Amino acid sequence: MTDAWELRLWFEDYLDACNRHDLDAVRELLDPRVRRAHLPAGADAWIDDLADLFHGFPDWQWRRIQIVVEDDRVAVHLRGSGTHSGVYRGIAPTRRHVNVAEFGMYRVAGGRATEFSGTGTTHCCELSGCDRTPHQRRRYASRRMPAATTTSVPLWRRQLSAIPAPISRQAFTTIRLVVSSPIRSANNVLRSDGCAPGAGVR
Structure with missing residues (x-):
């Protein structure tokens, strides 16, 4: 069994090689037949994906x-960031800055990664919007809800305005509690522009 400190050192070396964009050093830390969940296996495919990412960002x-x-x-829990200033998967540069959370699980044997599963950087284009055509961007922008509609009047009050009068004070209080809780939770999940909080694109 590999000691915990050795695995920590392995990942520090791997992360340092990635941040230096040193693909030869990264390859030395991968098993030639490394398996990745839902992605092509092998060190060559891993390196190709990184090279594509570094070219676009x-x-x-x-x-x-x-x-x-x-x-x-x-x-590991990582935070990856960069600017789309090169062609990425056939998509022209958008100059958009991307900041994404990544989670990964590595299995290491003999100083090399043999298995990987988790999120990666393949969703950078989706988060940055660089995978959308100009027409798709205009359609997306037209669907965004104005911020004033969610800040001027509390959402639970707008929901209660649809309840017919008269209504007793006790019933009003009960309905307010029932309606406001899930809706306020939903407000925490979706921003006014329809994106998840902290989506990472500035």
């Missing part, structure tokens, strides 16, 4: 948020 960097080691596995 030349300033891409990862920052480690948390790392947990157990047995031969490393679980």
Whole structure:
């Protein structure tokens, strides 16, 4: 069994190589037949994906948020960010800055990653909007809800305005509690523009 400190050192070396965009150093830390969940297997495919990312986002960097080691596995929470200033998967540069959370689980044996599962950077285009055509961007923008509609009047009051009068004070209080709780929770999940909070695009 690999010691926990050795796995931590392995991941530090891997993250440092990635942030230096040193693909040769990254390859040395991967098993040639490394398996990835829902992605092509093999170190060559892994390196190709990184090369594609670094070409589209030349300033891409990862920052480690948390790392947990157990047995031969490393679980990490990362924050990746960069600017789409190069062609990425056939999409012209948008100059948009992307900041995304990533979670990964690595299985390490003999100083090399043999398995990987988790989120990756393949969703950068979706988050940055660079995978949308100009027509799609205009349609998306037209669907965004004006911020004033959610800040001028509390949502639970607008919902209660549809309840016919007369209504007793006790019933009003009961309905307010029932209606406001789930709706306020929904407000915390969706912003006024329809995006999840902290989606990462500035």
